[in-house]
Amino acid sequence: MPSAERIEELLETRRDVGATPVARFEIRYSRYLDPKGNPVRPLPDFARDPGELVSLYRGMVLARRFDAKAVALQRTGRLGTFASSLGQEAVSVGVASAMRADDVLLPSFREHGGQLLRGVSPVELLLFWGGDERGSDFAEACEDFPVCVPVGTHAPHAVGVALAFKLRREKRVAACIFGDGATSKGDVAEALNVAGVWNLPAVFLINNNHWAISVPVSQQTAAETLAQKAISAGIEGEQVDGNDVIAVREATARALAKARAGGGPHLIEALTYRLGDHTTADDASRYRSGPDVSAHWAEDPITRLRNYLVAERLWGKTDEEKLLGEVSGAIERAAETYLATPPQGPETIFDYTYERLPKDLVEQREAALGAVQR
Amino acid sequence: MPSAERIEELLETRRDVGATPVARFEIRYSRYLDPKGNPVRPLPDFARDPGELVSLYRGMVLARRFDAKAVALQRTGRLGTFASSLGQEAVSVGVASAMRADDVLLPSFREHGGQLLRGVSPVELLLFWGGDERGSDFAEACEDFPVCVPVGTHAPHAVGVALAFKLRREKRVAACIFGDGATSKGDVAEALNVAGVWNLPAVFLINNNHWAISVPVSQQTAAETLAQKAISAGIEGEQVDGNDVIAVREATARALAKARAGGGPHLIEALTYRLGDHTTADDASRYRSGPDVSAHWAEDPITRLRNYLVAERLWGKTDEEKLLGEVSGAIERAAETYLATPPQGPETIFDYTYERLPKDLVEQREAALGAVQR
Amino acid sequence: MPEITLVEAVNLALARAMADDATVLVLGEDVGVDGGVFRATNGLLKRFGKERVLDTPLAENVIAGMSVGLAAQGFRPVAEIQFSGFIYPTIDQLANHASRLRTRTRGRLTCPMVVRSPSGGGIRAVEHHSESPEAMFAHIPGLRVVVPSSPARAYGLLLAAIRDPDPVVFLEPTRLYRASREEVDDDGMALPLDRCFVLREGTDITLVTWGATTKEVLAAADTLAAEGVSAEVIDVATLKPLDTDGVLESVAKTGRCVIVHEAPVTCGVGAEIAARIAERGLVSLLAPIERVAGWDTVMPLYRLEQQYLPSEARILAAVRRVLAYQ
Amino acid sequence: MPEITLVEAVNLALARAMADDATVLVLGEDVGVDGGVFRATNGLLKRFGKERVLDTPLAENVIAGMSVGLAAQGFRPVAEIQFSGFIYPTIDQLANHASRLRTRTRGRLTCPMVVRSPSGGGIRAVEHHSESPEAMFAHIPGLRVVVPSSPARAYGLLLAAIRDPDPVVFLEPTRLYRASREEVDDDGMALPLDRCFVLREGTDITLVTWGATTKEVLAAADTLAAEGVSAEVIDVATLKPLDTDGVLESVAKTGRCVIVHEAPVTCGVGAEIAARIAERGLVSLLAPIERVAGWDTVMPLYRLEQQYLPSEARILAAVRRVLAYQ
Ligand SMILES: Cc1ncc(C[n+]2csc(CCOP(=O)(O)OP(=O)(O)O)c2C)c(N)n1
């Protein structure tokens, strides 16, 4: 019970009702499939094509398989620290599926699903997480950015990429994905603002998995939604069910089309949940309870889409088995290739530092090679 | 006229009407006196006390006098580059007048009016702008921050100060003023967000004078109002007529009372206009036209309040003459004291770098003193 | 006395400082219930409560900036930056505010804050988790920069850093966090921030280093001892202000010096040490100085990091060249 | 050929680079209609239009970060940071991204960008407008750091920086912006970024410097010449990568060296130069090296700035000590 003084003060601070409204904003939320896979509203056009849905499904299954393999490799000392996207596969798969090949993806460190869909190979991803720079020398998706490890610092890059498209009058869009934690960083605010004022073709997507390591969103911000971060920048923001890949894809597709048409940037908050540890170096049981997490398994994006496909008779047991076999095979082969890839020589530490190696580095390179031989 | 393709794309990007609203926001604007000084709504309680209004008036006149003197000193080579607040006096005077002595003000470089009202002496301010560190060693307002020259970097300080108050359970508030340009900086976004999530007793005030040197607000952000920067942080934001000192004071008083009562932070956007050059080093005619600026003279906060006071018979010609005499006298005396203040010795370059001077610096200090003697 | 690791010593010092002084606060990302990603703040939340151990939003710039505000208000914030690759956004606040609040206000406001961060490579970490940025801070006037190299020194130096009336950047070598154990007496005794430590006395050559590379340097000194070469090993520990006399005295004795550090060689703190010897100790030098340091390259991803880090072999090779010089 | 100032030479080089290469963009605060607070971008908006000269919102971090994105997409952004005291927020992007995009992607993406900023004191400016942060950038692998000291060198070096395939930090001494005029031929010829400049040949002592202090150093050399002392004056110009040979050759000739710079002495680029001499040029040294630099203090507000900046008197005193040394 507040003190009398406090009550008086609170009364004194009642809102100024005599003031004139000058701007109004609204954040909307959309979902097509409920957690059980039942449609809650008419599906968007693209979803009438079973091939499209199956390919979304395959993308998520591939991501999960990749994740499991990467974690296994890490646990057995054959991969470095790895950030799993378990339970969040719909986010970047939904985003990437809506993009055109010549758009540019700027991912954070938890968006393998989308990267794989864009054509980054599982071998490349394993090499990256295995501490090898060749993992970011993508053979496809050649203009996509490498995984961004510092939280949120790639949002400004997306501004630059989008500006490049706009200046060249190309109908391309920069798509940048970052986490809920990243929305606290000034980089993201600055980037949204510039994208807004210059009306750039950039789509920003918040993968709101509700945790930034041990910090829940409720301790990250007082904002009711993260989508409303857009309002500061004068751009549009919306929320989608991030475990409904149809919703993610549809919202992204709309945003991309708008940006492509010169309609400017857009911010999408995809609500999902991090089912696993933050990374393989983390032990989430220190800061959140098992039962809380388990409850979120009921939201699993893969089961959800499968339920829908099965209910619509678009998917059956044999399809599932075939897909799993194919995906597992691809991932296993990738892991073998990864493990068989010999490390680069120490000279490569030097050779990409500048286009032309300065004299200092020529000397240091020689010393390094000498040190290895010795 | 957009191309057919573009129109089709734009249609495709129509808002998702099937989505559910999950959050709504509104920004309001308040004003008490119109530019001519006529009340447009009942004045707030404090304004029934003529003494209060006269002291606001005096504060603004003092600020303007100080400004004029500082510019004159600069033009004659006796002061460094100076940032005038001509036409914007209502902002910081309104803010400071609402503060308690033990609140803490964190000003940017254009808020002399508020600083003077808080007890910072004109001599101190001149010393600061005259390139002398003693100008920030305030004899009064001892916990107030010095002028912050980097744009927006003091917003995080306000978070720390407010957190200190909250942790000590003191009923004090940190008040931080920055410009429209500062709202593009990540520092401000980060600070608002932390203040919001921790519900800190901090009031942030945007002095929106519509220019950041040569960049108008319309090129700074696509946001319809700057007050809506609050929405990202989940805190309350509002707009006031920043040339109506009554509105600034009232909004600040409400925000301070709310913060003091534990109601958390608040963002106020005060709409004003920079009548002068950015600083004495600037030539605004390079980027904006004279007639545009002249129009804004009609909004002058000092004339506005005087018109009201005169209309209410609270102010007359003799009052005005007496005030001007008094204020001019005070400023002239301050300028004399400033000009008569001998510079500090070179040892003071060293003596405040650390509490205890490390050996390196002891040696360098000796060398410096030797160099001067030589 | 229990034997503890370096990261446990950090934890012990934090707890001791908090117990001794109610104005000491710990803040940063995941420092609360998680106890820090390296567990440096383990148990502090439980013991001191959430008003003294603050899990912040994810934003390094405002972590540094709010620390300035807290410090100006009489608190002693100890901010953790989770990895040194994420410390760059604090530079603006440290260079433009923390380091100069005292001088700008002529002592009216001061800034007794600490920014702690794990630093350095060698733990097979992800990109940006292995940086050694100490030189950038050591260039900023008004800061202190401290790097401990053992549990006992971590304890004593961190206590000193927290008690210091001015801002301190405290970089903890991750590679040493759990590398070894040492008895540390929780006696609340701070170590001096203006003196380097002689880890091993010797007469033939001076090896100057700090942080993680003390390990390779001490190993090299062992190897050299077995060969009859007596190496003096100096852990600079406080990089700013630097204890020039400590280094010069040793070089005066040995006449030869190799400086070892992990950060890129160019404009590293090793350059400053070499420069001071060239200015004030030239007459004692019997051979050119050598630096064995990180290359002037980006820290490689972890597969190649051992080829980046100064190895015992590289240190020995340099020492042998310097010893051979006539 | 017209005689122009250093800031006009910067302007000329920008215009030339933009005319030659349509991918060159200029961006920053007030670079457009205002032409930059020092007029370095004067007239560019009119000539090249607002798609190539972009007035940005007020946010240095995103200015640097969007430049990375633009560069990765094949543009050559030249970003202006209005004063060097506001350059710190760019460090995160420069250290964590710009400088390593090439190495991280094995050359798939590159980062040909320039960050220009006025730097240094001596113009009675407001706080934070007089900083000399070059050493912090010179420590970052993958960057180039360039400081011109005359109109002609500003022209040629800036052209080289813009054409360079990797990121360059280009710091322009405000004190020299309008200090003197020189004939500059707008011939589009770049100067090399890997060689220092001998501004004056001499035999008795080597004076190494860069940027604004070339002025005091050249004055000191004049004074010395009048006394019969022949000083060689080297303008390092490109601080990273450093032309070690250029410095060593001179020191080999003179045997004595004084290094002069404006940034705080500790961990300044002078330390690196002294260290390289101590490593590779020791045998030629006839006397200890001296550094004459900014003190290890915060740059004072302008009333005392002349007591901070290295003066001709301080340089001469150091030279005399070094010459007197036997
Ligand atoms: C700038 C920065 N600070 C700290 C870290 C360490 N760190 C890595 S991930 C992470 C949490 C990120 O949370 P969020 O943005 O929600 O992404 P998520 O991990 O949940 O996908 C932190 C603190 C970092 N990588 N970058």
Ligand SMILES: Cc1ncc(C[n+]2csc(CCOP(=O)(O)OP(=O)(O)O)c2C)c(N)n1
């Ligand atoms: C971080 C930073 N960048 C650039 C500058 C140079 N500068 C000084 S004032 C100013 C414009 C500030 O605009 P605004 O925030 O609207 O404040 P106003 O000057 O209009 O009061 C700029 C760019 C600075 N002081 N700090």
Ligand SMILES: [Mg+2]
């Ligand atoms: Mg998250």
Ligand SMILES: [Mg+2]
């Ligand atoms: Mg403004």
